[in-house]
Amino acid sequence: MELISGVWESLKAVRDRAPLVHNITNYVVMNNTANALLAVGASPAMVHAREEVADFTAIAQALVVNIGTLSPEWVEGMKLAVATARRVGVPWVLDPVGAGATRYRTTTAGELARQGPAVIRGNASEVLAVAGAAGFTRGVDSTRSSEESLEVARELATSLGTVVAITGRTDYITDGSRVLAVDNGHALMARVTGMGCTASALVAAFLAVEPDAVLAATHALVVLGLAGELAAERSQGPGSLQLHLLDVLYTLDEATVRARARVR
Known part of the structure; x- marks a missing residue:
């Protein structure tokens, strides 16, 4: 019951404070994630130019770095934004989209993962790839279950001093010692592009109001x-x-959260 109460308190805080969430994200999902952030009560910004990402990160309450559509210029901007976030204490989320699919993508995800994200949010295959585990990804869709990668996620979280959130039929969130599981969701969500990216954006919004x-x-x-x-x-x-x-x-609303949230 305490966990469920916390869900509502965090959602209410996002709505009350409207945190500014700086998203360096991919072309495919910008509209989706911006609208989801607005709907939940946050204030989204999609700022990518390397000439301004550092300045913008410094005024945001949270940062999302999503590697869905990569280019050298975007990677440079990501690194500049992350360096600023670390310097000024802005929590940030890494979404290693498609890690494992190509060497460039996997290397970039690994480099960013070592730069102190508060949360790494990915599907099972992406988490395994970031951790350097054996396996492969089929495009950006997970070929492993979240249960299969949980132990690797715990080790990754411990080694990097971060939180790893694996999303799938059941979502698992761990800092290496604690493990929480979320059973909410629906299979139809997998038929909408960028739902994982939306998850990462919402995690950033909630990081802006919940320090844990x-x-x-x-x-x-x-x-x-x-x-x-x-x-x-x-x-x-x-x-x-x-x-x-x-x-x-x-x-x-609160009544719906309390009646239907499934977290353990």
């Missing part, structure tokens, strides 16, 4: 999973799911 990164990531994933469940009940397919998801994020 394990709890921040858990609360964010409960909210997104619960929103996906409720949206799926109103949807005929992935197109309408996207619309209903935003509406649920905007209208989600």
